[in-house]
Each structure stands twice: as C-alpha cells, then as structure tokens.
Amino acid sequence: MAASPFASRSPSVAVTSPNTLRLKASGGTASKPTPMPDQELTEQLNAEVRQKYVKDKKLGEGTYAVVYLGHLRDDPSSFVAIKKIKVNAEYKDGLTMDAIREVKYLQELSHPNVIALHDVFSSKDQNLSLVLEFLPRGDLEMLIKDGDIQYGAADIKAWMGMLARGVWFCHENFVLHRDIKPNNLLVASDGEVKLADFGLARSFADPYLNMTHQVITRWYRPPELLYGARQYSGAVDVWSMGMVFAELLLRVPFVAGNTDLDQTSKICEAFGTPTEDNWPGVTQLPNYIPTDPAHRVPLQGRDFFLRQFPTAGPVGADLLMSMCALDPRKRSTAVQVLRHNWWTMDPQPTRNEDLPRKTGTKKMGEDLSRRGGEIDDGPFKNAARQLDFGAMK
DSSP: OOOOTTTTOOOSEEEEETTEEEEOOOOOOOOOOOOOTTOOHHHHHHHHHHHTEEEEEEEEEOSSEEEEEEEETTEEEEEEEEEEEOOOTTSGGGOOHHHHHHHHHHHHOOOTTBOOEEEEEEOTTOOEEEEEEOOTTOBHHHHHHOTTOOOOHHHHHHHHHHHHHHHHHHHHTTEEOOOOOGGGEEEOTTSOEEEOOOTTOEEOOOTTSOOOSOOSOGGGOOHHHHTTOSSOOTHHHHHHHHHHHHHHHHSSOSSOOSSHHHHHHHHHHHHOOOOTTTSTTGGGSTTOOOOOGGGOOOOOOHHHHHHHOGGGHHHHHHHHHHHTOSSTTTSOOHHHHHTSGGGGSSSOOOOGGGSOOOOOHHHHHHHHHSOTTOOOOSTTTTOOOOOOGGGGO
C-alpha cells in the first residue's frame, strides 16, 4: 500500500490535563503567517497549522460536530476531512470528554486500519477542528444495507481481517475502543477498512479500578456490560467484532434490542441463558436478573452457529462462536482471533482492489459528526432479526 503523504507528520496536539489541549509545532511546508506582536507562541503555532488547510464543502452535521471536505493549501489533490467539534457550554473550555478522548487516542495510534489524525487546530470561535484522513468510500454499514451490492465469504474475510488487525493494534497499545459497529468502520479509497470514532475509547484500567458500563452502542454491547460490570477487558471489543461478523453474514443486525433489557433478553434467546455453571460469577454482577429455571435457554454450541451462519463455513462458525462466548474469560482475545485457522482456509480474502465499493463521502460526514454510542435511525431501526431460537436448541 502506498505510504500516506501524512505518514511523517505527527498530530499537532498534546493532552496536558483532562480538559486542556496544548498545541505544538507540526511538520509541513505551508507558508507561516506573519505573527502579531502580542500573539503568544501557541497562537502562532495554531495559526500556522490552520493555514495549512483549505476548507471546502460540508459533508455532514450533527449535534456534536460538523464535517467538511478539505485539502492541503499547497497541494489541492491531498484531501482531508475536517471535523469541527462544536463548543459545549456545559463543559470546561467547551470541550466534551468525547473530543478529548478522540484526540488523545488518535494521536497515540498509527496503523493502516485506524483512521489517521493529521493535525488539530482551534478557530476564533473556540471550536476545535480535527484534520482526519479522508475516507471517500463510506462505511461497512452502507455496504451491508445496499441490496444492489453483492458480496461473499472472501469479501467478509477481507473486511474482518482489517477490523481484527485494527482492534489488535489498539489492544496491543492498551486502548479499548468501546464502540465498534459497522458505521464506525470507514472505507478508504484503496479499499482498506479503518476503525474510526474514538470518542468512547479509554486506556486499559487497573484491574481494581471501576470503569463505566454505559458504553458501546446497544446492539453491539456485550452481556457483561448489560449486566453492569465495572471491571472488564478487551473482550468487550471482541464481542462487538463478533456482532459485526454476524451482521456481515446476515446483512441485518443479529441481536437488536429496543431497550437494554430487551437486548439482554435477545442475547439470552440467541446464545443461551447465563448461569453460574456456564459463567461463574455472573450472578454477582449488579444488573443481573435471575431467570426462572423453566425458561432458561441452554448454552448454544457449534451446531447452532453452523445452522445460523452457513456462509461462514464450519471453521468460520467456530471463530464466530469463540468471539460470542457469554463468559468474557472464555471469549477469544484479538490476537487469538488473528491466529485462528479460518484466515488460511479457502476462500482466501479478496484483494483490496477487488472488494465491493461505492462512493460515500456524505456517509462519512454523517458518521464523523455523530457522538459515540449514537445509532443510525435507518432501515434497521425496528428490524431486530426475528428468529425462532426455540427451534434451534
């Protein structure tokens, strides 16, 4: 893959405290603005970064941000996406924690399957602008929903491989994404899938430090978070990966609840009822609700995944089952996912240049302008997959 023209540039921002951002010098050949005598150094550096880019048409707008197409001033063919985060008066300095997290983690992560942050600058109205890699091919959700686009097992294997490598890299760098879903998986012009929207990300915590369980969009949220777990691992991201895998295979979300309680119920109907026998300690989680023994669903085995996901084949179904284990301690890790022998089985992953694609700059704008955890009110809004799980026991 050709090297990005931004590969040698470091993001021009550093996080110095939970609500403070400090600008620092970045590379580039753009002409420097003439400094005013009373300008502080940080203002000069901020102006220098801002002058490097030209803002073009609006790609999308939400309550959280406005996204524009832009390009380098000295190279109109080098496109970028400029995400202008709106000032929020409820927060110190007008910055939400989502914005701070996104800057913090994107400046720490550089990988072909993670969206690149090129620069950060502020404007006169105190809005913060993130200059991101331009990904003109939309996202995986768009491809899943488009009935005119046909894709098969080899395409799914290619997309899942890119996602797995991106998640593995995050976990290797002690970062939990905490909002993996198809519309956060953007597609570059060369077909590469990029993990985006780090607004809910956080560093791995000390094993005894509590974390919030109110993360990850509901349809992709693992059972331990629905049960209120406050200590968890990268297994939460792996469950989300499994839900994306299932959705690519079925072309609709696999378990799509309307409320947290409904989501928990659908997971139990699909995969089995969590008990102390199949998930030791589950009954101690804060939001665990005991199930009448007469209504418990047996834990689903390999045969269920083979019947429900025939496109994956026996080995692919085995991988999906390992990603959807109810007990997070029994769930595959990201590195175990990548070491699974499904990747070496036929069919081989489709080459990037041969993957199904369509232009989706407007979709990119919509994706980047949403806050973390928001879900698209599209055709799947009320289309939770209706399956007769009772017949599959």
